[in-house]
Each structure stands twice: as C-alpha cells, then as structure tokens.
C-alpha cells in the first residue's frame with residue numbers, strides 16, 4: 001500500500017515514518033512538507049513545497065495513495081486563535097481537499113489530541129474539534145482522529161516545538177514511573193506511529209482513537225506488519 005505522510009520532520013511524524021518504512025504492507029511512502037526529512041530509504045520519496053496551501057505543482061506526485069497520516073501541526077502555546085486556526089484548521093482542510101480529489105478512496109488519519117472538543121471553551125480544543133468535524137464530513141474512504149495525550153519521544157524523535165523539548169527534558173526521568181502510574185495516558189512516539197499507520201492501512205474499530213485504542217492498534221501493527 002502507498003502512504004502519504006505530513007509532518008514527517010516533527011516528533012510524531014518521525015514515529016509514523018519509522019513505522020511506514022519498516023511495515024511490510026507498505027510499498028511506498030511520500031513525505032509532504034516545507035522541508036525534507038533528510039532520510040533516505042528505497043521506499044521513500046519526498047515532496048517539498050514552500051507553501052502547503054498551494055500544492056498545484058505537485059498534483060501528479062500526490063495521486064495513487066491509499067492512506068494519509070496527517071501529523072503536521074503546531075502547539076497553541078502563545079498563539080492567537082487566528083494564527084492557530086490557520087495551520088490547524090485551514091491548512092489541514094486545504095491539504096485534505098487536494099488529497100481527496102486525487103485519491104477518492106483514501107483513508108485519512110488526523111493527529112488531534114486528548115481533550116479535543118468542538119464545544120470547548122479552550123481555544124486549541126475547540127479548533128482541533130472543529131477540524132475533526134470538518135474532516136469527518138469529507139467523503140474519504142475513512143477518516144480517523146488520533147487523540148494522544150502525553151507522548152514519550154523515542155528512537156531519535158525530537159519535537160520541533162521548543163516548549164515541548166524543554167518539557168520532555170525535565171520529565172524524561174519520570175517516564176518509568178508515569179508508565180506504571182498512568183499506563184493509559186501515555187504512548188511512545190514509535191508506538192503512536194505504528195498506531196496511525198495501522199488505522200491508515202487496516203482501519204480501526206472506531207473513528208476517535210484515544211490512547212488505549214492507539215496502544216491496541218500499535219500492537220496489531222507489530223503483529224500484522226512484520
């Protein structure tokens with residue numbers, strides 16, 4: 001199967017790219033971003049576009065895919081709603097509409113976040129929730145919303161967000177304890193990548209995927225994709 005990946009230069013995208021490159025069911029991976037990942041692999045092609053709102057020069061490259069793992073996104077910390085909405089909602093929907101037109105049967109997997117709620121008074125949760133709803137209204141083959149909470153970066157995954165890097169640096173000694181105390185609240189970046197890929201390749205029992213659902217999908221990917 002052929003997989004498109006957005007946000008491959010980020011922490012979650014790193015895990016998703018690892019998963020797609022190692023999974024035996026995947027024949028081709030295309031990353032789409034404003035810069036290349038710098039990684040090389042026989043299955044990997046990279047599509048670099050300075051502005052992802054305009055993919056008109058790349059349409060031929062973007063056709064022929066079964067699944068999209070949409071790991072592109074920003075933290076809302078310190079952002080006004082307009083700027084956060086422009087990336088989270090507008091850019092996601094703009095890319096999704098192009099991919100849908102070129103790949104009508106595609107499965108679209110959106111990385112949302114724990115606590116997402118279109119009715120929330122919290123700006124980020126509302127915008128993510130509205131994005132989930134708008135994506136679900138598009139006639140893709142299937143749409144899934146992954147809602148991870150705390151993510152442990154592993155295998156060289158590094159957040160592009162300085163605030164998150166600082167949080168991970170402080171909390172990393174606590175990971176073993178956190179895992180024991182709250183096993184349903186966290187997932188590592190490689191397992192999350194496997195879960196996203198599994199939903200994209202084989203589907204999931206429900207549309208909104210909370211951490212335990214993601215953990216179960218990661219296990220299924222480890223069983224079926226090796």
Ligand SMILES: NC(=O)c1ccc[n+]([C@@H]2O[C@H](COP(=O)([O-])OP(=O)(O)OC[C@H]3O[C@@H](n4cnc5c(N)ncnc54)[C@H](OP(=O)(O)O)[C@@H]3O)[C@@H](O)[C@H]2O)c1
Pocket residue numbers: 006007008009010011012013033034035052071072073074075087111112113114147148149150151158159160161164
């Ligand atoms: N980290 C967490 O704990 C966590 C938890 C729950 C949900 N999430 C969600 O997961 C998503 C990804 O998180 P992450 O931790 O992997 O973030 P990250 O490490 O900061 O990576 C963000 C990715 O998005 C791309 N990107 C951001 N703005 C862009 C733009 N305007 N145009 C093109 N590409 C852009 C970045 O590309 P460049 O390399 O070009 O900047 C990078 O590939 C976000 O939506 C976030 O809300 C994260």
